[in-house]
Each structure stands twice: as structure tokens, then as C-alpha cells.
Amino acid sequence: MPVETIDRSATDMKAEAAQVSADIDAFFDGLLTPVQDGRERLFAAMRHAALGGGKRLRPLLTVAASRLFAIDRDRALRVGGAIEAIHVYSLIHDDLPCMDDAELRRGKPTVHTVFGEADAVLAGDSLHALAFEILADPATHEDPWVRSDLVLELARAAGTSGMAGGQMMDLAAEGQALDLPAITRLQQLKTGALIEYAVEAACIMAKLPADARTPYRGYARNVGLAFQIADDLIDHNGDTAAAGKPTGRDAEAGKATFVSLLGEDRARQQAQMLIEQAIEHLADHGDEADLLRGIAQYAVARNH
């Protein structure tokens, strides 16, 4: 790509990322209206986790992929909101003392440190259910086949063959020296499946048959893996303030990461190569894919 195209995509990407963040906040703000009947703490805990933080990478991917198929942006945002609800629930549960025992997330104290463990478990469970409530609502899409498919694929991305399965592998790997194929597989489940779903959701809304989704899933798989390598680099080099969470924890826990296995330089090269491959998958598209290209570039250029 010529330099001015990359610059334009980067500017567009930052503007759209900021807009999606604001829109997702407004979406959760509207859904999570506090009540005064014994469930106050539940709503407060859900709002603490879901509002005002995070990169909102997943909804941004859904909005960006929706541009390829001229899908209504509001519709993409609702689906992106459901995906973010799943992501936030997983962060709440992963941060629990019995899991990663984290005190800081997105620059704020974690839910259980503020509200206690019981509220954190329930806030996560409630966001989990909320995601499916959003997707199955006729307001999300008028075609019930689309709604049903969105639910099916999200449930797969969240369950044993996705996020929860990956987190289990991660816990089981403590104190073990995983190799590169094992780390890659772990990442594909733990974080890759939901990132892939964020792009595939736009394909589902566009009613693309499964085999026509291949390049977009390829794009998402490459970006997801590059994003994880970048995360490992940030954990390896970054500072807590920029990351919004403690860094250096993987090394402390003796966990193998892409950086510990490849070394810093090769990890960086690998991420760059994945991004080039990701963009290659979009070769049939013109300007309408610029936002996806910008996100891919950002995935490795960021420092938080």
C-alpha cells in the first residue's frame, strides 16, 4: 500500500475506534439501568466492568467487517455489544482469585476487589446471558436464521471449544513448558475464537455461505494471533500504566509465551508477517476494507 493510504486508514481507524468505544458505552449504559430492589450491587458490578474501558477491539472488528457487506452500522454495533459482553464476562471470571488473581484491569481495580467475589461471579454470569439475549432479540436482525446462527457460533466461541476451553488449557499448563504449536492452539481457543467470531458475525449478517467466509476467518485468525504476540511483547516490555494491568506476570508465573519461545525480535517479525497475511486475505476488496486493514496494522503497532 502507498504511504498515504496507510496514513488515511490509520486516521480513519482511530476515529472509528473512538466512535465505537463511545457507542458501546452508550449501549451498555442503556441496557444496564440500575434497579433498587436488592440487585443494585449486581448492576453496579456489571457497569463497573462493562463501561468506560478497554480497546473495544471486538466490536470494532464487527463494525469494520460489516462495511465489506454494507451492513447497517447500528446492527453491527448491537452484535459487537453482545461480543463485548462475552469478552467482559470472561475478564471478570479470569481475574478472580481462584483464576489469575488480578487486581487491576483496564486501569481500574478488578470487579472482585471492589464488589467481592460473589458479585463478580454473578456479574460475569449475567453478562454471559445478556450477550445471548441481545443476539436473539428481533431488534438485532429481522431474519431469525441470522439470529439463530449468530447465537450458535457465539456459543461455540465461548464454550469448551473456544474461550472457556482455552482458559482451562492455560490453567492446566501452569508449570509446564508448552511448545509453539501448543501455545498457538491455546491462544486460538482462549482469545482467537472470539476475535474470529467478531469478524464472522458480519459474514453471518451478510448471509454468506460458510465457504465464502474463509478469507475473512483467515484475516481474523491472523489478526488474533498477531494481537496475542503483541500482548506478550507488552507483558514482556511494557509498563503497568500503559497496559492498564500489571505486566511481567507471564514470566513470573513461568509461563511459556510467544516471546519466551521465539525471543523478542522473531516474535515481532512473526507478528508483522501475520499482519501482512491478514491484509492479503482482503485483496479482493477496495476502500471498504480500509478499516480492517487499519485495525490489522494497529494490532501490532500499539503499546497497550
Added chain:
Amino acid sequence: MPVETIDRSATDMKAEAAQVSADIDAFFDGLLTPVQDGRERLFAAMRHAALGGGKRLRPLLTVAASRLFAIDRDRALRVGGAIEAIHVYSLIHDDLPCMDDAELRRGKPTVHTVFGEADAVLAGDSLHALAFEILADPATHEDPWVRSDLVLELARAAGTSGMAGGQMMDLAAEGQALDLPAITRLQQLKTGALIEYAVEAACIMAKLPADARTPYRGYARNVGLAFQIADDLIDHNGDTAAAGKPTGRDAEAGKATFVSLLGEDRARQQAQMLIEQAIEHLADHGDEADLLRGIAQYAVARNH
């Protein structure tokens, strides 16, 4: 009802309850095939909780309500399996040390006492996602409107306005003296919503419009409340071996229950009245409602 009719429904009820229990076990056994890739413990924890225990009241209700509309039993069983997955997930999370801190459930040690807390959180989360994966699968129903509606109503029954909301109310009520309306509202969310859904799911599969579902939801609401009163009576009087979990815990925790508020005799009368009302809602039906009538009788007659 003449005595012989009650006897016949009771016999039919016991036979069908045993068959549904066996079928739900087989269903979970087929879905939860253990893997050898770092997720062994996750599947083992899910199987520990989901297989071989419990009354399977909710799937039994779905199978029974499906008889009213001549819905295929296998289809009702799949939906009942999804509901049971949600129920089991909620038991795993409710039993956690940060929640009710329970050591015994369905006559077995709770998931976290056997597998640890992290695995218990993840096993619950995985069963939660599995429920929606089952419902959104075309194998459950060929009509995507039905699948989408099944998902939407289950998500509502599980989330803040259902099970999770009720559990939060229950936690928030510790050390407080709730009155009868407050306890009733708490029960309607915490256990009532899912029991009501178990019956409504059959109405959704039968494509009944919302207003035609009223009597069946009324039946389920009465049975759910009666079931909770019976549970409170068992907790008050029962022995641990029969209940499959420790009893007397509500009194220990200083929690108000239907029994502590009404006294034992009035609580028993109230449950009986609710069952009569539940059966009244089925007045337009003949033999095809006998199983639902039998379940209502059993809800209060049981001692575990």
C-alpha cells in the same frame, strides 16, 4: 380428580421421571466426550456435575408440557437438556465458597471440592454456553424463529431478570428480615423463572402466541412456588441423606423462608393450594395433561 386418576398419573409420572433422567444422562454423556489436550479436567468437572444426579424436574416439565401439543419427545428432551445445563451451571456457581459454600450436592461432593474453584467456575461457564449452543442448533428445531425465541426467553430466565438476579437478591438479603412479598419475588427470579421457562419452551415449540401461553405459565408459576415451599420444608425438617445436601442451613444463616414466615402448617397448606391452582390451569385439557398434573402433586409430596 377421582382417586384412580391421581394414582394413574402418579405411576405414569414416576415412570416418565425415571426415563427422562436416563435420557438426560445419555444426552450429556454424548455431548461431553472427554478430550486429552489440556481440557480433561474441564470435561471431568462438567460430567461430575451434569451426569447421574438430580430430579431432572425441568426437563421432565418440558417433556410433560410437550405432550399437550403433541411435540416430538426427542425434541423436547434436547430443549430440556439445555435447561438442565443452565440449572447445573447455576448449582455449581451457587455452591462456590464465595457464594453458599456448599460441600454436598445431589448426594455427591460439590464440583469445587473435587476439582478446585477455578475448574468449578469454568465448568459452570461452559455449561452456560452449552445450553445456548444446544438451543440454536438446527437439530433442536427446524424453524429458526422457534430456535431464536427459545434462546431469547432462556437468556432472560437466566440473567439479571431471572436466576442471576434472584441469586443476587438472595445474597443481598443475608442478615435482613425479608417479608412474604419479598421472598416470593426473590423465589420467582431465583428458581421460578427457569421452571416457568421449562413449560413455556413447549409453548414456543408449539408456536403458541404469547397470550395463549398464559395458563401454562400460570401452572408453572404455581408449581415453582409450591416446589420452593416444599424445599423450605425439607430444609426445615429433612435429613441430609434424603435431601442430598445439608439441611437446616437457612435457619443457621438467619434467612427468612416460607416456613419461617408462615410456620410449618400454613406453609404446607399454601403449597397444597398452589398445586390445586396449578391443576386448575389445565382444566381445558384431558389425558394429555396427566403428566403435568402428576408432577404438580409430586412437587409437594416428595421428601427430597
